[in-house]
Amino acid sequence: MSAKFSLESDLELALELAAIADEITMARYLAQDLIVTTKPDNTPVTDADKATEEALRKHLATKRPTDGLVGEEFGNENKAAERYWVIDPIDGTKNFMRGVPTWATLIGLVERQSDGSEKVIVGAVSAPALSRRWYASSNNGAFAVLNNGAPRKISVSKVSEISSASIAYSDFQGWNERLAKFQNLISQCTRSRGYGDFWSHMLVAEGAVDIAAEPSLALWDMAALDVIVREAGGTFSNLNGETGPFGGNGISTNTLLHSTVMAALN
Structure with a gap:
């Protein structure tokens, strides 16, 4: 059994991890001697990716030795634990x-529920080159920090008509048989932009964008985003409408538009 920690202490730890990551990543950002290699899935990885994950794993091993861990670069450790970090x-x-x-850097904490399901209970997204950070914990709301200023509580938009909606995505790769439906959805919106990755979903949480869509994602791409979007009043699901970050792809909306988006894509 995992030791019991308060949500407050878990969130505090997530923000500690974010600060550790920021120090490493910013020191290597724009570096002329950045080392880039190719992983077996043909995606790139840098020395900064590896050094950051190694540092976070080391910190977690000290602070939460009984928790499991899922990382993009170095795999799983004790994922069968009651709780695991992503x-x-x-x-x-x-x-x-x-x-x-x-x-x-995306940091999430997943906890197994009494019914056997899994739920992300803490999330932190730190984008130091944008001078921004977002975080949330279950039932405590979602917050954004700009330029190391005071945390600001955030919430999704109240746009209820698809014709008034702003949609964000990365690109048209990976949509396969849903591409035509996705392009049709975009055409119904008043505005579309390819912000991509975490940024699209955090803009939904802030109420600046109403829909964010990605057709192919791993758990580590989504865990932190899920709880932040939910705590801001939004809905995070896969393309089939199954809520949570466990379905291989991700749709964030302001909740009011979610059923419309699901109908358009299915």
């Missing part, structure tokens, strides 16, 4: 490599 050291590695500032 880490993407750099979401947006290609942006990081090219000097585009839209990348972030």
Whole structure:
């Protein structure tokens, strides 16, 4: 059994991890000697990705030795535990490599529920090159921090008509048989932008965008986003409408538009 920790202490730890990550990633961002290799799935990984995840794993081993861990770069440790942390050291590695500032460290904490289901209870998204951070914990709301200022409580928009909606996405890759439906959905919205990755979903949480959609994602891409969007009043699900970050893809909405988006894509 895992030791019992308060949500407050779990969130505090998530923010500690975010600060550790920021120090490492910003020291390597725009570095001329950045080391880039290719993983077996043909995606790039940098020395900054690896160093960040290693540092976060080391910190967690000290602070939460009984918790499990799922990381993008070094796999799973004790995922069968009652609780496990989910880490993407750099979401947006290609942006990081090219000097585009839209990348972030994603940190989530998943807890097994009494009915056997799993739920993300804490999430932190830290984008130091944008001078932004978002975080949330179950039933305590979602917050954004800009330029290390005071936390600001955030909430999704109240847009209820698809014709008035703003939609964000990464690109048209990975939509496969749903591509035509997705493009039709975009055409119904008043505004569309390819912000991509974590950024689209955090803009939904802030109420600046109403829909964010990604057709192919891993758990570490979504865990932190899920709880932040939910605590801001939004809905996070996969393309089939199953809520949570466990379905292989991700749709964030302001909740009011979720059924419309699901109908359009299915």
